[in-house]
Amino acid sequence: MATNPKAKPSQGAERENQVRTLFSEIAPRYDLLNHVLSMNIDRGWRRRAIRLLRWQERETGRYLDACAGTYDLSLELAKQAGFRGSVIATDFALPMLVQGRGKLAPSVTPICADTLRLPFAKACFDGATVGFGVRNLSDLSAGFSALARVLRPGARLVILEFSQPPNLVLRGLYNFYFHHILPVVGRIVSGHPWAYSYLPESVKEFPGPTQLAALLAESGFKDVEWRWVTGGIAAIHVAIRS
Numbered sequence: 183m184a185t186n187p188k189a190k191p192s193q194g195a196e197r198e199n200q201v202r203t204l205f206s207e208i209a210p211r212y213d214l215l216n217h218v219l220s221m222n223i224d225r226g227w228r229r230r231a232i233r234l235l236r237w238q239e240r241e242t243g244r245y246l247d248a249c250a251g252t253y254d255l256s257l258e259l260a261k262q263a264g265f266r267g268s269v270i271a272t273d274f275a276l277p278m279l280v281q282g283r284g285k286l287a288p289s290v291t292p293i294c295a296d297t298l299r300l301p302f303a304k305a306c307f308d309g310a311t312v313g314f315g316v317r318n319l320s321d322l323s324a325g326f327s328a329l330a331r332v333l334r335p336g337a338r339l340v341i342l343e344f345s346q347p348p349n350l351v352l353r354g355l356y357n358f359y360f361h362h363i364l365p366v367v368g369r370i371v372s373g374h375p376w377a378y379s380y381l382p383e384s385v386k387e388f389p390g391p392t393q394l395a396a397l398l399a400e401s402g403f404k405d406v407e408w409r410w411v412t413g414g415i416a417a418i419h420v421a422i423r424s
């Protein structure tokens with residue numbers, strides 16, 4: 183299938199603009215497509231990511247959900263029984279934040295902000311999550327350093343992101359779905375000509391979990407651990423702010 187050249191992730195400021203525009207344009211259909219195209223598997227991944235955040239160690243804490251989109255990960259934390267803290271949900275595509283506002287819980291505060299330039303004081307968060315966001319950053323190291331800056335020492339960062347299954351058979355099936363079915367369904371439902379071709383392209387170009395863990399260790403984090411979920415379709419990284 184021919185891929186629109188715009189679906190190829192670019193670099194630097196051009197990539198930031200491309201990503202912000204893309205998510206702003208698909209915002210009205212994002213939730214629907216998210217759950218349909220992932221066949222709802224993403225819900226289980228989000229629950230697991232929030233478990234790994236170990237928020238119970240500071241149940242009244244202040245947590246950041248960066249690249250929050252329409253708040254699915256923010257809300258997964260906010261709705262946990264016993265959670266008495268607050269969640270600041272940031273995203274640089276305002277239409278995504280606006281689109282999700284009907285779902286908002288009182289403990290979640292949306293702020294339109296770029297993950298590479300987080301407008302918060304040093305060490306002011308007790309933990310952070312990023313769900314399917316880091317793959318879109320124009321500069322991964324800068325993003326991790328920005329997250330490290332706003333986390334207090336000892337705070338946990340949990341990253342949920344698409345990956346590529348290590349098993350070749352599963353990878354083949356996954357690539358077929360990702361490159362041939364998902365872009366077509368995505369294009370029909372979202373009405374966007376290339377947004378859902380960008381998704382597989384960006385996953386293909388994204389560093390593997392080991393490389394990502396090494397980058398986190400170089401960017402202000404220690405004790406970095408990661409695991410694949412659902413055979414490696416996605417991976418969850420957990421890192422502790424040094």
Ligand SMILES: C[S@@+](CC[C@H](N)C(=O)[O-])C[C@H]1O[C@@H](n2cnc3c(N)ncnc32)[C@H](O)[C@@H]1O
Nearest residue numbers: 205249250251273274275296297313314315318
């Ligand atoms: C695939 S969506 C994920 C949304 C949500 N976290 C979820 O789990 O469904 C990626 C989001 O990251 C946001 N994003 C990408 N790069 C960003 C950046 N540099 N700063 C802030 N938000 C960014 C996009 O606008 C988009 O809403």
